Amino acid sequence: MYEIKIFSGRSNRGLAEKVAQYLGLPLGRIALGNFADGEISVKIEEDVRGRDIFIVQSTCPPVNENLMELLIMIDSFKRASAGRITAVIPYFGYARQDRKDEGRVPITAKLVANLITRAGADRILTMDLHAPQIQGFFDIPVDHLYAAPVLDNYFLSLGIALDDIVVVSPDEGSIKRTLIHLPVFGGKLAIVDKRRQGSSTTQAHLIGESVEGKTALLFDDMISTGGSITGAARMVKQAGAKAIYLAATHAVFCGPCIERLQTAPAEKIVVTDSIPLSLGTKLSNICVLSVSELLGEAVKRIHRNESVSRLFGTYR
Secondary structure, three states: OOOEEEEEOOOOHHHHHHHHHHHOOOEOOEEEEEOOOOOEEEEEOOOOEOOEEEEEOOOOOOHHHHHHHHHHHHHHHHHOOEOEEEEEEOOOOOOOOOOOOOOOOOOHHHHHHHHHHHHOOOEEEEEOOOOHHHHHHOOOOEEEEOOHHHHHHHHHHOOOOHHHEEEEEOOHHHHHHHHOOHHHHOOOEEEEEEEEEOOOEEEEEEEEOOOOOOEEEEEEEEEOOOHHHHHHHHHHHHOOOOEEEEEEEEEOOOOOHHHHHHHOOOOEEEEEOOOOOOHHHHOOOEEEEOOHHHHHHHHHHHHOOOOOHHHOHHHO
């Protein structure tokens, strides 16, 4: 694997180091900084001509800073005659604006896809996109990973009887994503159905399997402000669940999220290290799982021109 090199931006160096360690490689040498006026400076400190380059950079908060740094890094490698550049984006920011749901608004996910492509990326490796159709916004290959195997293996390790588990979708928009986990935990599904009543109130119902006396597993792609998943957890608790676990790939944790999670009726809040955890350290019941081996294996398969989809088997 002498032709491959792994480089990291500043958004999630810890994850990049774990990916490189999995591959048995050192992180590539690159100097990242800021000029006095705040502009980002990049200098590659080793030869990359003809090499297979992987840049690990989550576009998490501060989103604009991390996105711009990624674009400048891609441009630097392109001008240094890298053989192929793959942008490894564990968390893809701006993914929530993927369509025009009202007049005079942008489709920012498409704009960001265009920026990354025009900067010179040849391929994208990302994980649990908020909207899977964003893959189609790119005119270059996109490998879309799922953190589901990592999350599911953790819950299976707890030794909870499958007959005791109900998988819960925190809202109707997460149903398809939640179905990925369903075959692993016995096939029992409940859905929190929220409907707006008037301009300022919503009404919620729990439909599907009964959660009374059961262990409820709530899955989502991200926890941002925490409103949806904590509200769903309270409803499941009121419906009689004896234990509740919250799980999400991306711990965005912004706004009032920490306060909401602290008061949520959850045994554990399980997330991955796709975003470095800072605010989440205030939570006593947080559990952070690493996706470094999953990313590392995908990087290895891309480099060797092997199938990435075979990583997931029944998750596809």
